[in-house]
Amino acid sequence: MTLTAEKPSTLTSQNSNFPLIFERSQAGRRGVIPPQAALEQNVDLVALLGAENLRSSAPALPEVSELDLVRHYTGLANRQFSVDANFYPLGSCTMKYNPKVHEVAAAWFTDLHPYQALETAQGALELLHSLGQSLATITGMDAVTLQPAAGAHGEFTGILMIRKYFEQKGQLEQRRIVICPDAAHGTNPATAAMAGFEVVEIPGNARGEVDFEALEAALSPHVAAIMLTNPNTLGIFETRILDISSKAKALDIQLYYDGANTNAIVGRARPGDMGFDVIHLNLHKTFTVPHGGGGPGTGPVGVKAHLEPFLPGPIVIKNLEGSALAYGLEHDRPLSIGRVRSFYGNFGNLVRAYAYIRSLGAEGLKDVSSMAVLNANYLRIKLSEQGFATAYPRINMHEFVATPPKGLKTLDFAKALLDYGVHPMTTYFPLVVSEAMMVEPTETESLETLDNYAQIMGEILRKAQANPAWLESAPYTTPVRRLDETLAAKKPVLTYQKMLATK
Numbered sequence: 198m199t200l201t202a203e204k205p206s207t208l209t210s211q212n213s214n215f216p217l218i219f220e221r222s223q224a225g226r227r228g229v230i231p232p233q234a235a236l237e238q239n240v241d242l243v244a245l246l247g248a249e250n251l252r253s254s255a256p257a258l259p260e261v262s263e264l265d266l267v268r269h270y271t272g273l274a275n276r277q278f279s280v281d282a283n284f285y286p287l288g289s290c291t292m293k294y295n296p297k298v299h300e301v302a303a304a305w306f307t308d309l310h311p312y313q314a315l316e317t318a319q320g321a322l323e324l325l326h327s328l329g330q331s332l333a334t335i336t337g338m339d340a341v342t343l344q345p346a347a348g349a350h351g352e353f354t355g356i357l358m359i360r361k362y363f364e365q366k367g368q369l370e371q372r373r374i375v376i377c378p379d380a381a382h383g384t385n386p387a388t389a390a391m392a393g394f395e396v397v398e399i400p401g402n403a404r405g406e407v408d409f410e411a412l413e414a415a416l417s418p419h420v421a422a423i424m425l426t427n428p429n430t431l432g433i434f435e436t437r438i439l440d441i442s443s444k445a446k447a448l449d450i451q452l453y454y455d456g457a458n459t460n461a462i463v464g465r466a467r468p469g470d471m472g473f474d475v476i477h478l479n480l481h482k483t484f485t486v487p488h489g490g491g492g493p494g495t496g497p498v499g500v501k502a503h504l505e506p507f508l509p510g511p512i513v514i515k516n517l518e519g520s521a522l523a524y525g526l527e528h529d530r531p532l533s534i535g536r537v538r539s540f541y542g543n544f545g546n547l548v549r550a551y552a553y554i555r556s557l558g559a560e561g562l563k564d565v566s567s568m569a570v571l572n573a574n575y576l577r578i579k580l581s582e583q584g585f586a587t588a589y590p591r592i593n594m595h596e597f598v599a600t601p602p603k604g605l606k607t608l609d610f611a612k613a614l615l616d617y618g619v620h621p622m623t624t625y626f627p628l629v630v631s632e633a634m635m636v637e638p639t640e641t642e643s644l645e646t647l648d649n650y651a652q653i654m655g656e657i658l659r660k661a662q663a664n665p666a667w668l669e670s671a672p673y674t675t676p677v678r679r680l681d682e683t684l685a686a687k688k689p690v691l692t693y694q695k696m697l698a699t700k
């Protein structure tokens with residue numbers, strides 16, 4: 198097996214003096230010169246925009262040729278770490294391969310306008326309806342909204358529905374608490390607090406599961422919801438989930454499933470069958486919608502029938518009463534929490550997820566979860582052979598938490614991995630494990646990639662043990678080395694300074 202650190206990766210080493218587009222600028226240089234006819238069209242800009250809105254001088258735009266422009270942006274793109282270029286085992290973020298054929302499918306719909314007449318958009322509505330049904334089937338829920346634009350947004354939508362449910366029952370004052378485990382994703386307590394609830398945190402036990410007795414002791418008629426995920430954020434399956442859900446049911450406490458990471462169970466186990474009342478999914482994790490860099494997310498929410506009236510509208514309905522169309526939009530939803538996003542959600546992403554589900558089918562989805570879990574456990578054992586302890590050494594699900602030997606810092610490993618062309622794992626999350634390295638290889642990685650990663654981690658560890666200073670100074674080949682993160686936070690430089698660019 199050849200490791201890649203000796204010959205620095207072209208992705209990270211090139212262009213360390215990469216100029217800004219403004220620095221490439223040469224006065225008078227042009228990319229495209231529009232045909233004269235277009236320029237001569239008699240548009241009265243003063244009448245069109247108003248004299249007060251016209252510039253008095255030309256904008257200071259860079260002047261470059263088309264080829265230089267292409268090279269500039271291609272060069273910038275090449276400096277990125279991405280799933281298409283690098284192994285990216287970022288736990289909890291499910292950075293799996295995004296099949297390119299989904300882009301073709303999404304592009305088929307780019308001519309649609311959200312305001313066009315429904316009879317001319319029946320195919321698009323059918324797709325939304327069918328996707329909603331598939332997601333309901335996959336999660337074991339009764340109804341779905343496709344509107345929310347991210348996982349956290351889905352959580353907020355779900356918790357607002359729970360709030361509305363208790364409001365309808367006249368119990369809003371009484372139900373003031375939302376329970377979250379201490380390992381929960383930060384968005385869970387943040388969502389509950391934003392929706393006006395008090396958050397009660399439950400510790401985990403030595404096996405990495407939520408402490409059942411502590412949870413049971415916290416239950417009362419004042420609790421509105423328990424936010425859980427299974428497998429939990431440590432990658433451990435909560436074996437007492439049915440006990441938890443029956444205790445919750447007895448007190449009418451709503452069980453919320455954080456389904457951002459359904460890669461471990463998709464096609465195989467359904468949160469609805471475990472007793473959950475609400476779930477959000479991250480289509481941009483489990484269902485291959487590209488993400489990262491804050492790109493558009495999609496966080497559909499599924500609910501059991503008793504919460505269906507509260508879903509945000511409009512909802513796509515087949516054979517809507519009073520409509521001659523096969524698919525219509527139901528706007529009249531008197532108990533709805535209201536719209537949470539414009540139009541129909543991130544439509545292109547919904548097409549990508551639909552294409553994924555349809556191309557895999559029920560059997561293919563099962564393969565996803567079995568391979569995701571197999572890959573994670575294989576890598577867990579490979580890393581433990583290299584000297585990285587598993588925080589909870591038992592069969593994990595789609596991800597696991599490892600720790601470096603005492604005295605070494607996870608942050609330093611994350612930096613060193615960049616020199617090997619590998620994106621770091623998630624670091625220091627969940628907070629309950631110190632020096633946590635959360636690794637999620639996903640089902641789309643090959644055996645060779647997993648073996649190579651384990652060897653790289655082993656090599657970094659051995660080099661660090663021989664020479665701690667080497668590890669503390671990594672990375673060596675990236676366009677910028679270690680940044681002073683404290684200074685960057687305290688004194689951020691937010692505008693262009695030539696000094697920085699040419700350093």
Ligand SMILES: *Cc1c(COP(=O)(O)O)cnc(C)c1O
Nearest residue numbers: 289347348349382384455457494
């Ligand atoms: C990613 C994630 C979220 C939040 O999803 P966003 O789309 O980033 O808002 C919530 N919970 C868990 C467990 C996650 O991994």
